[in-house]
Amino acid sequence: MTILNAIYVAAAVIALFGAAIFVHEFGHFIAARLCGMKVEAFAIGFGPKLVKWVRAGVEYSIRLFPAGGFVRLPQMGPIAAFEGSSDSAGHMPPAPALAKIIVSLAGPAMNLVFAFVVGTVVWIVGLPEAVNPPIIGYVEPESEEARLGIMPGDKIVMVDGRKVHSWQEVHEVTALARTNILPVVIERAGVQTTYHLRAVYNETIGLKLLQLEPSDHPEILEVKPNSAAEAAGLKVGDKVLAFAGVPIAGREQLVKLIEQRPDQPTEIKIERDNKKLMLVVKPIRDPVSGKGRLGVLLGPSTTQVYVLKRPGPAPWIQLRDSLGMTLRVLGALIHSKQTGVGPSDLSGPVGIIAVLAAQVNTDLRLALRFFVLLSAGLAVINLLPLPVLDGGHILFALVEKLRGRPLNAKFVEYTYTAFAALLIGFMLYVTVFDFKRLPLFGSWLKTKAKIEQAEPAPPK
Secondary structure, three states, X not given: OOHHHHHHHHHHHHHHHHHHHHHHHHHHHHHHHHOOOOOOEEEEEEEEEEEEEEEOOEEEEEEEEEEEEEEEOXXXXXXXXXXXXXXXXXXXXXXXXXXXXXXHHHHHHHHHHHHHHHHHHHHHHOEEEEOOOOEEEEOOOOOHHHHOOOOOOOEEEEEOOEEOOOHHHHHHHHHHOOOOEEEEEEEEOOEXXXXXXXXXXXXXXXXEEEOOEEOOOOEEEEEOOOOHHHHHOOOOOOEEEEEOOEEOOOHHHHXXXXXXXXXXXXXXXXXEOOEEEEEEEOOEEOOOOOOEEOOEEEEOOOEEEEEEEOOOOOHHHHHHHHHHHHHHHHHHHHOHHHHOOOHHHOOOHHHHHHHHXXXXXXXXXXXXXXXXXXXXXXXXXXXXXXXXXXXXXXXHHHHHHHHOOOOOHHHHHHHHHHHHHHHHHHHHHHHHHHHHOHHHHHHHHOOEEEEEEOOOOOOO
């Protein structure tokens, strides 16, 4: 990545991530003004102030940690743990319950409106779609899948009752499923057969996956010093086409073949700079297991082919799919024992920024589509009925309306402070796992994209 490209990616990520937060808080800000409520501060981020200015009695600021933002409204309730102390706290009458509900709903509503606007832009400019059909490339000969009769070249058409059109969708549905035994519909020569396959936890990404590989030539992502691979002249970026005369269609297949040939000089066919080369490599025998090792880090191809579809998906379809995805993830968390999806599998600001950076680096239109998902997700999460979140404000306001009088101020303060501490702790927790996934995020940034124009539709 060049310096100019890095600056472009960083600027675009800051703009998109900041926009998602800004529109949410702007919704609260405008609604509060329309409801006649006092606004003391408008902040993007939390923690120490990087930049601040005061206008018309409102302090505006950009803060160090870009994990959210806030509009300080003393009549809504005390949230000093996030917003700092209020000069007007205790000196102004609380806002009516209806006004609190309107202001609380305005933030998520603005996220949905803005998601629709960005989705409209994507619809107009078009959206690159990955050419990654769920064609099976390799089946371990001694595996349960092979005994069931699944073969390379078979196509996955449905997983756990959901139609799939790409390997990304296969992985998504598998990871969020509430069982590790999934009905999988596989098609061969126009005939569809249903198999019940076991999904296995993958240590690299921290989610369960089917034990099937896509049809893809593995690529060398790293060559270790003083290794068999270095001695043979293998380089980062080489695609492995064949090993010991066997065509390679997946990473696990290649690993198995390497393990079977310790200390044996073996031909390896690779593709480098669009040229096919034949090298000889001698896998080193592992002193513990006795298996062959090349000393490389293998991954999928870092060149992803996309086809530009113009117009892109309709904005309402994008919004519907984004809301559906958010709800499925929340459902997977609620049923964590069945799905295996836990808080450590979520991403905080670090992970979100990393995904945005990878999308921007690939194509800005992909980043805009991800922004629709991000903005819709923020709307849904903020409506959860938890103190500190907008849904908590709404819940407390409804209770207040039913009681006919405000809730006890100390009770509200202690509750909000406790949940603010829990939320901060939760964000720190998921951020730790985001940092552990930095090598994975880094590999995404190395992915090269090849975007092709869609074939014109045949005349009717």
